[in-house]
């Protein structure tokens with residue numbers, strides 16, 4: 001007799017990770033925030049909405065990073081770019097954000113262009129394994145090259 005049970009949880013493939021954000025990214029933005037990370041609440045009485053504590057956590061990291069205007073920071077797994085924008089604005093550094101999800105990269109680049117920050121904020125489709133330092137926006141963003 002063979003044992004049945006839940007399928008083993010393995011490491012997701014790159015496509016699965018990218019798909020996850022295609023399906024759930026918009027929902028996450030709606031119910032959580034465009035900061036796709038934890039928040040820093042100051043205590044049980046801190047009842048502010050998610051945007052503020054998640055920005056606070058970004059600020060803690062930005063402070064630790066101590067980036068300067070002549071620095072170029074790599075944001076590995078940049079999501080929709082909200083933390084990268086905050087970092088760029090606060091420090092004056094250039095930020096290169098990479099994500100495995102095409103839609104996030106397109107959205108973040110569009111926002112950078114809208115805000116006139118396209119020289120300071122560059123988002124590229126890449127995986128953490130394939131990233132090679134470039135300052136140009138890459139246009140490769142299709143399933144076949146994920």
Ligand SMILES: C[S@@+](CC[C@H](N)C(=O)[O-])C[C@H]1O[C@@H](n2cnc3c(N)ncnc32)[C@H](O)[C@@H]1O
Pocket residue numbers: 014017018021034035036037076077078079080081082083098099100101104126127128129
């Ligand atoms: C939890 S979200 C964090 C997004 C962003 N750092 C933030 O705090 O809002 C994880 C991000 O990492 C990206 N990601 C996951 N695995 C990746 C990989 N192997 N290479 C590149 N990006 C990846 C996802 O597409 C997503 O943008």
